[in-house]
Structures are given as structure tokens and as C-alpha cells.
Amino acid sequence: MSWLLENWFGSKESLEQVREDIHENLHREFYLGVSGIDNPQQSANRVDSKELFLVLNGPWDDQLDEAEHELLQYAHDEMPPVVRNEVGIIPFFTQVTNDGYLVLTYVRNATDRSILLQKLPLSLVTEDGEEVARKTFDLITSGPVMEMSSRPMEFMFRWDEFDRIPEKEVPLKLTYIKPKKNEVEENQNFNLGLSTDESKQYLQQAAEKAPIVEGEVDLQVLDIKPGEDNGLKVIVAFRNGLGKRLEFTEVPIIVHDKDGDTVARVHFTLENMKVEANSHRVWAFDIPFSSIKKEEVNLAELTAFIPKAQQRKKEKAQVTPEVEDNKGLLQ
Template sequence: MGLFRRKAKAAVQEPEQQEVQNPIEETGTKDHAVYTTLTFHEEWDLEAQEKYVYRFRHQQLPPLNPNQISISGIRLVEYDNDVVVVAFIRNSLEKAVRFEHVDLLLLDEQGRPLAKKQFDLSDIGEIPPMSAMPWRFLFEETDILSEDIPQEGWKIAFELKAKPQEHKLDLDISWENSLSEVQRERLEQLVSDLPKLNPGEVNFMGIEAGFMEDRSFAVTVLIRNGSEKQIKIEKLPLAVEDADGDVICQGGFTLDDFFVKAQTSKPRTFIFPAQLMAKQNPNLRTWKVYPPS
């Protein structure tokens, strides 16, 4: 129990808790302007007049900078409670691009989301280099986020996912002040070496356990938050199981202002009073701690 023993005790009771980022499309400067060539999907069977309209709208688009993937909406039509957006997917790279799943946002003039949906664009195939291809996007009623869809001032945009945050160690100030540099480095390395959490997953990993002088039982737990939001834990039931599969102690803890930041792991020591010990000589060769169901 020497490495992470804490003096502070949690109160124990008898057994009984993506800012959306919108891309800004840059238009090409005089020295680096890229004018795309209009191309149509091979399965689109268009009348001559329809092709003329697309060519006209394509000619009105501003040029791009080199090495850009862009989307520009040209028409919005409401069908009952659904919305269809016609847009050009534009490619100013020197090579063809192919899409699979893409998250798109329909935005109002102030950049507020009107609709959001993930589209499977594998059917489009390749968008040739330096080209633009029109495509239709159906936002169904369940994708709509606003009661009113304006006919003017809207735009369609790729939803840029924030780069996954690196999972780090989170320490309360009391831990910061009491751990040695070596202990802190060991905890940081432990957090770094653990398997990655699934999105939104929160789990509990025991890292140290043992009896204290008064025969109470101390368990240091690493609370791991794999979500993108800070979590607050107010009440936490815990059980400890030894290598024999026996539950050696169980209790409920009340925590005051205990938060675990997004994508961090925070250690906490829980003290089970001696009277809660169901097994006086547990097999601690291996053990685990978990919130009982």
C-alpha cells in the first residue's frame, strides 16, 4: 500500500452514480487560383437544358486554392418534411479522390446548424482531379435540427471532427502536492499504456489495494473517462473481488465535487471500514474493483 496511499478518506455508507466546427472555404488568389472542370456522374441521365443550368452555376463558383476539397450548395428543395440539397463536390487536388462516409451540415446565414447527417458517398466513385461533380443530398425529417429552413442564405459544409484528444492523467490538487515526481511519472506511464477506451466509455481500474493498520481496507482506483465531456460523480457503490472470485468488501461512497475531465483518468483512494470486510484473509494475488449492478 506504500505507493499511492492517501490520508484523505471518502465518506462511506453501508451498502445500498463536439463543438461543431464549420470549415471556412478559402477562394483562390490570383497567383494560385484553381478553376475546376465540371463533370457528371456516369449514371446521371440529364437533359441538355439541365446540363446547361449546371454549367451556368458551376461557372459562377469562385476558384479554389490548390489541394482543397470543397462543397458548394446550389439548390435547396423541401419535400414534405424532408430537404434535398443539390451541391457541387469540388476537388482541386492533382489526383482523384474517393469518399466513403462523410458528415455534412446544413447551416443558416449565421452558421447555425439547420440539419446534420452522415452520408455514404461510396456510390459516387472517384471525383477526378481539378473537377467538380454535382450530387443530391437528402436530409430526412429526423436529420432536421430547426423548425424553419430558409430558402436564402443557407450553405452546406463538411463537419470537421475535432482531432481526438490525447488521454491524460488528471490529478486533484491534494494528489499533485503529495506525489513524488517518480510516482507521478509511473501513473502517467500507466495511463498511457492502458488500452484505449471506447467513445463515451467510463470504467474503473484498481491499481493498489491492501489492509491498513486498523484493518480497514484501502483501494486506489483509476477512474477513466473516455467521453468528450467532463463527468461528475456524487455517489459511487463499489465492490472488491479477490482472486478466488469472492466479494471481500462492498460499500457506497459519497463524493463531494468530484469531477473527471474529458479524456482523462483520475486516481482516488476508497477506504472500506473493517466492519465491511466479508473476508479477513483475501487472496490478493489478483483482484478487481467495480460498481456492483
């Protein structure tokens, strides 16, 4: 039996029926805001879906036959244009299963850099706007979505994760839970990569080792720790010595071993990373195992550094990479 019919399109009798019904199941695309545009969905600067190349590298890829590959390529090519310089997620099919509510999507990266989605908070809402389920998906093990590419990705909301299970006939819409600016500002010293105690510890360390200097903006690596799934976690202190709040949007990190060889080179893209005037902020950056270029690295022999930060127009600060082929990460 077709793997796609058995696992993704169980309500359809054939791949041809799936092909015919693609447009009926298509949902509205939502964007993650990496371009910095307030309302990217309103932008007219778009890229045709066929200009993106489709990447099939899920754990199910080697189980698909030629007809199934062709179906996913057809569905991808039928998607509407995506906003340029954005990362969009467009649901193209939903399925009620015994385990939960399955949403099939294409994650489309229309930027000129690869992007690694770390933690993606999503919710399911009814047509009336009622939220019935909310879940944060950990996508770091999926690896980066390459520049100008599209990847099929499934999101499963299990029934025990629902606040209220609606009737089977009630259509649900997948939405992105965008961080609230006031929440980010009020809790700017903490992030999902560190516990509260760790955040306090590193903030104290930053104050002692890298005191704020009036008029200077600086980023300093405080520590390198073991990360999830054999990756690395790099702790960085953001230091803002200016009399105004700054926003950092990009941070490239390079990790070397004792011989000076490059162990990892990763480009992180941030959203709502604000540092108040004359203050510190600490952040943990997860480097996935897939981005580590050397085998059997010794954590004690690693060093990490960040190219110099440059201030942006409109009171924003940007860390501009000095290296090529960096990878991106959304916190």
C-alpha cells in the first residue's frame, strides 16, 4: 500500500484523488517574521513556488515510491507564491486519526540563507477563533531548511494535548503563536535554552567578566556546554552600553578546536531580541549535531567567538557575519 495513503492521506482512495483535492484542502500561509516586516502576509514582493526546490529528507523519504514523490512535487508547485525573504508555513492537508489531528505543511524558506527552526509554538483554532490545542514543536533535530527551498513537514496534535476536542466535522486551522513583545521585554533576561538559575548565574558572570562600558555594544561568549542530541550549547552575553534599547537580529557563531580548526559555523536569526539601554542580556544558542564538522570533539578544548556587531539604522543592532555558508536558527 502507498505510504502516503496509509500515513498521511488516509481519507483518500488514491494518490490521484489527493492530487485532485489539493486546492480544496489548502489553508492560508503564515509567516515567522524573519524579514522584519510587520505584516509580511500583505507584501506583494513574492517568489513563485516553482522557484523553490523541494527537499524530501524526512524519516519517511526512503519509503516513498516515484509516484508519491511526483505527488508531493505537484502539490508543492501548486502552492501560491511565498513572500520573498520570509519563512512561510502553508498547511495543505489535515487528517483526523486515531492518535490525533494531523496537519501536513510545506515549510518554505524564501531567504538567501539556510534556517534552522528550533522551537515552533503552534495552535489549532476553530473557524470562530476558539483555540482548542496548543503545542510547541522541537524541530532542531530536523536540521536546517536550506535557502530557497521547501520541505514537507507534519505536525501532530495528539488528543490528550487538546483543551477541548471539537466535533469531527469542525474544521481546524493551524496558527503560529508569535511571541508578544511585552512578554519578551518583561522577561528579557530569560529564554527557553536556560533555566532561571542558569540565567541568573550567567548574568552575574557577565556583569563580572564583561562590565558595561558606556557607549559600547558587545557580544561575548561566556560558556560552551553539551547540547541536546550530541549538539553544543553556546552561552552569549549581549552588552548594550548605549543610552537606548537595541534589537539584535543576526548572530553568527564560529567554534574552533585547540588546533584552530573549524568545528562549527552557524548563523542565528533572532526575533524580538531586544537589550535595554545600559544593560546585559544572556542567551543560549543551540548548535545541532548536524552542524558539527568534526568527529569526537573535546568540549574542554573548544572556543567560540562572534564577529563584531554593527549598529543598524532605526536604532537596531545587527551582527553581520564575516564568514560564508552559515546556517540560520530561529529562537
